[in-house]
Amino acid sequence: MTVIAKESLIGKRVAKLDAPEKASGRTRYVHDLDLPGQLHARILRSSRVHARIVSIDTSRARALPGVHAVLTAADVPWQRPLGVGRDQLPLKGDRVRSLRDEIAAVAAETVEIAEAALRLVDVVYEDLPPLTDVRAALAPGAPVIHEGRPPTKGAERPDAASHPNVAMTFDYAQGDVAAGEAASDVVVDGWFRLHYVTHCCMGVSGMIAQFDATGNLTLHSNTQVPFLHKREFAEILGIDPGRIRIIQPPIGGGFGSKLDIYPFEPICVFLAKATGRPVKLVFTREEEFLASPTRQPVLLRLTSGARRDGTLTFRVCETLHDNGAYTSWGATTPFVMMQTISSLYRVPHVRYHTTAAYTNNPYAGSFRGYGNLQATFAVEQQMDELAEKLGIDPLAFRLRNAQDPGEVTPQGMHFRTCGLKECLATAAGASGFLAKHAAARAAQRAPGRVKRGVGMASMLHVGGGAKIYPSDGCGTILKIDDFAHVTLITGASEIGQGSETVLAQLVCEELGVPLDAITVVNNDTDITPWDVGVHASRTTFIGGNSAIGAARKAKAKILAAAARSAGCAEAELDLRGGHIVRAASGEAVTTLAKLLRSLHFSDRAELVMTTHYYEPPSRHQDAAYKGDVSAAYAWATQVVEVEVDTDTGVVRLVKVTGAHDVGRVLNRLGIEGQIEGGIVMGQGYALTEDLVVDHGVVRNPAFRDYKLVTAPEIPAMDVHFIETMDGEGPQGAKGVGEAPAICMAAATANAIANATGVRLRELPFTPEKVYRALRSAAG
Amino acid sequence: MSLTREIGFVLNGVRTRATVPVAMSALDMLREVVGLTGTKYACGEGECGACTIVVDGRSLCSCLLFAVDCDGRELTTIEGAERDPLGARLEQAFVDCGAVQCGFCTPGMVMQAQHWLQAHPGASRDAILRAIEGNLCRCTGYVKIVDAIERVAREAP
Ligand code: FES
Ligand code: FES
Numbered sequence: 001m002t003v004i005a006k007e008s009l010i011g012k013r014v015a016k017l018d019a020p021e022k023a024s025g026r027t028r029y030v031h032d033l034d035l036p037g038q039l040h041a042r043i044l045r046s047s048r049v050h051a052r053i054v055s056i057d058t059s060r061a062r063a064l065p066g067v068h069a070v071l072t073a074a075d076v077p078w079q080r081p082l083g084v085g086r087d088q089l090p091l092k093g094d095r096v097r098s099l100r101d102e103i104a105a106v107a108a109e110t111v112e113i114a115e116a117a118l119r120l121v122d123v124v125y126e127d128l129p130p131l132t133d134v135r136a137a138l139a140p141g142a143p144v145i146h147e148g149r150p151p152t153k154g155a156e157r158p159d160a161a162s163h164p165n166v167a168m169t170f171d172y173a174q175g176d177v178a179a180g181e182a183a184s185d186v187v188v189d190g191w192f193r194l195h196y197v198t199h200c201c202m203g204v205s206g207m208i209a210q211f212d213a214t215g216n217l218t219l220h221s222n223t224q225v226p227f228l229h230k231r232e233f234a235e236i237l238g239i240d241p242g243r244i245r246i247i248q249p250p251i252g253g254g255f256g257s258k259l260d261i262y263p264f265e266p267i268c269v270f271l272a273k274a275t276g277r278p279v280k281l282v283f284t285r286e287e288e289f290l291a292s293p294t295r296q297p298v299l300l301r302l303t304s305g306a307r308r309d310g311t312l313t314f315r316v317c318e319t320l321h322d323n324g325a326y327t328s329w330g331a332t333t334p335f336v337m338m339q340t341i342s343s344l345y346r347v348p349h350v351r352y353h354t355t356a357a358y359t360n361n362p363y364a365g366s367f368r369g370y371g372n373l374q375a376t377f378a379v380e381q382q383m384d385e386l387a388e389k390l391g392i393d394p395l396a397f398r399l400r401n402a403q404d405p406g407e408v409t410p411q412g413m414h415f416r417t418c419g420l421k422e423c424l425a426t427a428a429g430a431s432g433f434l435a436k437h438a439a440a441r442a443a444q445r446a447p448g449r450v451k452r453g454v455g456m457a458s459m460l461h462v463g464g465g466a467k468i469y470p471s472d473g474c475g476t477i478l479k480i481d482d483f484a485h486v487t488l489i490t491g492a493s494e495i496g497q498g499s500e501t502v503l504a505q506l507v508c509e510e511l512g513v514p515l516d517a518i519t520v521v522n523n524d525t526d527i528t529p530w531d532v533g534v535h536a537s538r539t540t541f542i543g544g545n546s547a548i549g550a551a552r553k554a555k556a557k558i559l560a561a562a563a564r565s566a567g568c569a570e571a572e573l574d575l576r577g578g579h580i581v582r583a584a585s586g587e588a589v590t591t592l593a594k595l596l597r598s599l600h601f602s603d604r605a606e607l608v609m610t611t612h613y614y615e616p617p618s619r620h621q622d623a624a625y626k627g628d629v630s631a632a633y634a635w636a637t638q639v640v641e642v643e644v645d646t647d648t649g650v651v652r653l654v655k656v657t658g659a660h661d662v663g664r665v666l667n668r669l670g671i672e673g674q675i676e677g678g679i680v681m682g683q684g685y686a687l688t689e690d691l692v693v694d695h696g697v698v699r700n701p702a703f704r705d706y707k708l709v710t711a712p713e714i715p716a717m718d719v720h721f722i723e724t725m726d727g728e729g730p731q732g733a734k735g736v737g738e739a740p741a742i743c744m745a746a747a748t749a750n751a752i753a754n755a756t757g758v759r760l761r762e763l764p765f766t767p768e769k770v771y772r773a774l775r776s777a778a779g
Numbered sequence: 780m781s782l783t784r785e786i787g788f789v790l791n792g793v794r795t796r797a798t799v800p801v802a803m804s805a806l807d808m809l810r811e812v813v814g815l816t817g818t819k820y821a822c823g824e825g826e827c828g829a830c831t832i833v834v835d836g837r838s839l840c841s842c843l844l845f846a847v848d849c850d851g852r853e854l855t856t857i858e859g860a861e862r863d864p865l866g867a868r869l870e871q872a873f874v875d876c877g878a879v880q881c882g883f884c885t886p887g888m889v890m891q892a893q894h895w896l897q898a899h900p901g902a903s904r905d906a907i908l909r910a911i912e913g914n915l916c917r918c919t920g921y922v923k924i925v926d927a928i929e930r931v932a933r934e935a936p
């Protein structure tokens with residue numbers, strides 16, 4: 001008798017399924033694919049920040065040998081507007097509103113010929129006054145960027161919304177701010193400035209578009225939202241969505257950058273249509289810096305109050321967003337920002353307002369954390385400022401106002417699980433926060449060039465999907481073959497974060513098969529079932545629940561068949577180690593493969609194939625932005641230790657101690673990697689990265705001048721997981737992808753203030769900025 | 780269109796001939812003329828290390844090297860890394876230690892690590908951090924990459 005022990009992969013250190021291919025250089029990204037007969041495309045972009053196009057002459061470019069097509073707006077009169085705001089055409093015909101604007105595109109035999117052809121396109125511009133300051137954009141009489149365009153969101157504040165450059169407004173309120181102000185013993189108030197940074201995915205943007213003989217369109221695309229894009233491409237191109245197939249090759253980094261459709265994508269399709277050949281369009285790194293989205297830059301004023309006993313009373317937040325020339329997801333980050341303002345800590349009275357205004361600057365997309373880095377930067381600095389004024393330590397002040405499990409906030413978010421207090425206590429305890437904080441504070445005025453300091457910040461983020469679209473669901477198709485090999489076909493996209501491995505683990509857990517018995521198919525809309533896309537830290541939670549649902553249906557079917565043939569009840573059987581076993585003893589009854597074959601090769605011939613669609617029990621926000629948008633919420637506290645060189649302004653990150661409420665750890669190796677990568681991305685946001693946009697011109701479109709954090713600069717990291725076992729989560733897990741980047745800038749600001757007594761409200765904390773701030777504080 | 784030259788070199792142990800435009804980079808030659816796409820483009824100006832290969836025993840950014848300058852030399856790319864036991868151990872360590880996320884920086888990291896450990900077996904963690912200073916990774920925060928290289932440095936060869 002063989003007895004098979006129950007084994008579980010949950011919480012183990014599981015190597016990613018795609019890692020061997022990637023580590024050996026075998027993985028083929030979109031850049032590495034070539035289709036037979038393929039042409040290469042390049043795009044001519046505006047050389048002016050704001051101008052009328054007087055004429056475009058492509059005759060010399062068209063005459064160049066090897067050129068198959070040169071397109072301008074005049075060649076595609078049927079093109080339709082794209083993007084979140086539907087406020088731009090792929091090819092601009094009469095006017096350019098930013099330096100990234102697409103004017104013409106070439107498909108040619110080689111990239112070199114396409115580039116040579118671009119140089120032969122003659123464009124005559126007539127300059128218009130550039131508008132590159134967001135405050136100036138709202139001044140009376142400012143040049144109007146988009147004439148005759150109503151703001152996309154509500155016009156609750158007619159004064160702001162009536163200006164023709166207002167792209168969007170957001171207003172949220174809870175309680176009675178006047179009452180909150182009256183009840184306050186201390187109030188802090190300040191302006192915060194959040195800068196431009198950009199995703200810097202190591203794999204640059206790219207696409208291959210191909211039409212078949214009957215007009216079906218196949219896209220090899222890096223998109224993070226293939227099913228949404230199917231519909232959107234159909235709209236932009238005026239074709240039936242059913243004729244569009246999106247294949248996602250492995251993606252060289254996403255981080256939110258690939259949630260919207262950008263002009264280069266329909267342009268690539270136009271060229272494929274015009275030439276009847278597959279067309280490949282890949283950016284240069286410079287183009288990636290100039291023409292892919294940024295994180296939303298924000299000017300933010302926050303006022304917060306508290307009582308002497310340490311309870312928060314109110315918050316008022318006003319933000320001004322530079323919308324850039326067009327509207328993408330960056331403009332909608334207030335959805336997330338207001339959640340942090342209203343609900344990271346318990347605060348009864350809140351008023352929030354955002355105005356996003358058009359300028360001739362680059363436009364922002366979604367970027368890991370989605371507005372939360374910006375809001376947390378202000379909220380968590382004022383938590384320290386209030387604590388200081390009240391004479392309470394920063395940890396006690398936060399604990400006093402922290403949310404508890406079961407709480408429903410005035411905004412309608414229901415925290416079924418909430419580990420914030422444990423996160424605070426764990427991060428503070430493991431880092432020795434209180435002692436270090438007190439010591440550094442006492443040493444601020446002591447002699448010495450290098451000052452040490454410690455700062456903390458916490459965060460709240462969606463961890464169970466986010467109901468933004470009509471559905472926040474994910475579909476799974478699962479089939480098991482005659483050899484007990486499982487094919488897991490999921491709508492959930494892999495962007496390097498390790499979702500396919502986690503989904504496979506969850507299926508192994510249900511079906512008792514080893515990891516190498518699973519193949520994951522996740523990258524082809526003609527095969528995979530619908531999913532809303534990889535964003536909002538949702539894939540493990542939503543895709544995971546969907547995969548578990550399909551696996552449970554398969555398991556029920558298998559156990560029913562096994563019980564019939566063994567003449568026992570289904571409940572007496574289980575699946576382990578590729579076998580049907582007696583649940584109580586683990587004794588093997590038969591192999592899973594044998595049972596599947598006996599089902600297949602019988603007179604009742606059937607296969608085990610199941611489907612499941614998971615839709616989380618979350619709700620859309622109402623018109624007042626209230627509602628429980630996520631089925632679960634993730635929490636974290638990070639403690640940052642810095643050294644500030646007061647002679648040079650250089651800030652060195654010494655150590656980060658993080659405590660993350662992740663629900664449950666599914667793949668320890670994977671989740672550590674997410675946290676470590678997020679910490680360093682947050683470090684870059686705080687200290688080194690700065691996309692310099694000067695009068696509409698990106699001045700540093702290269703890694704030489706745009707500084708990503710390099711290996712020797714990373715801090716020591718000590719990461720703790722708080723497992724709150726979310727009831728709705730797959731095996732208890734919650735989403736974590738965005739969380740680790742969110743607190744870093746805020747915690748770093750607090751650490752610098754602790755070290756030097758100087759509070760910095762403008763990012764990034766470059767040596768020059770820190771040096772100047774220290775000097776001006778010293779008088 | 781442009782002037783071409785025929786060159787010969789040893790690529791991953793195999794004698795190879797190629798006709799290349801004189802202005803072409805070694806990176807483009809590998810990817811477009813030879814057809815080995817494991818070596819990546821991520822900046823084209825020597826700032827990211829994604830295109831790292833080993834030429835005559837030295838690690839180089841192939842985007843900064845002219846293809847014609849490969850004439851008569853010995854080249855190792857990621858496709859040839861595992862022919863060497865050190866390369867094979869590094870690739871396995873990258874897998875086991877979770878050093879791979881999107882994977883786009885990985886071939887360059889492996890090549891740089893292989894070159895470095897060849898010259899500095901048993902290198903310390905700090906030395907490893909400096910050794911990969913020229914290789915950017917946007918996903919991992921480097922910790923697990925250093926874990927992987929350190930594991931190989933600690934193992935007996
Ligand atoms: S592509 Fe060669 S260093 Fe970046
Ligand atoms: S794993 Fe994505 S850039 Fe390193």
